[in-house]
């Protein structure tokens with residue numbers, strides 16, 4: 001895969017670690033061996049997956065001479081926090097549109113990512129009700145800023161367009177190189193599926209690199225059918241951008257929607273169990289909205305015997321731990 005034809009900022013030096021998780025493996029019965037790829041340790045304030053996508057999205061913004069970034073997300077959005085953080089680093093203004101998906105939950109004084117928006121000096125926050133067309137809200141904001149002489153650039157929710165997904169195609173390549181160097185044969189990758197750029201980029205990159213490790217997404221929102229369709233379309237678009245010759249089939253995209261619970265960002269008992277288990281066996285902090293629910297899916301699938309005995313499973317840890325501090329009551 002050739003990434004050199006795309007504008008790219010270099011926010012990441014080297015590779016995020018791939019680690020064996022011996023105590024968690026044992027705690028879950030030892031039938032499958034668990035490994036983690038630590039994208040929670042990526043640079044950018046407090047880490048997490050969006051930095052890989054932003055290397056490409058912000059480079060595109062700079063190429064277009066933008067001086068301002070507008071993006072959107074949920075009220076405790078890691079994506080908004082990291083977009084703001086890299087905008088600060090690049091001397092770009094950053095404005096956020098936050099969608100209050102669960103009515104009455106936005107609190108200006110809340111901890112977690114919300115606190116970090118303030119600390120990082122966000123230019124403006126506009127909170128809109130759940131179900132609002134956030135793209136239209138970003139475009140409206142852009143009009144206002146243009147009238148003030150600014151040159152804004154819009155980054156979609158989760159930086160999940162084909163430009164952002166390049167970051168996870170690059171992560172697939174990084175992962176394949178690491179596994180070859182470690183001589184580690186992974187049978188299955190499991191990751192969260194939200195705005196879909198992570199899942200789609202990894203699938204495109206795996207097919208582009210001809211390694212063919214099956215990938216399972218655990219939904220943090222939406223139904224299986226909706227999410228698989230979204231991941232598939234974005235994976236195909238990303239593969240086309242990269243001139244990948246291998247074919248992505250609909251069957252390459254697998255999502256489970258059993259671990260969403262009552263909805264996006266709403267805590268579940270199995271998420272709380274998973275966050276505690278990772279913390280107390282491996283000292284690894286997950287988050288309540290993404291990696292916690294994904295780990296809950298992983299744990300349940302292992303307990304149900306979904307993976308053949310002896311399988312090596314790689315969990316992609318996408319970060320998000322700052323959100324823990326906005327959900328402390330769920331863990332007490």
Ligand SMILES: *Cc1c(COP(=O)(O)O)cnc(C)c1O
Pocket residue numbers: 048049050077078079158160192193194195196197198199287290291318319320321
């Ligand atoms: C955004 C996010 C995800 C989901 O990634 P998508 O590319 O949106 O599917 C997973 N984990 C964390 C911590 C995130 O912030």
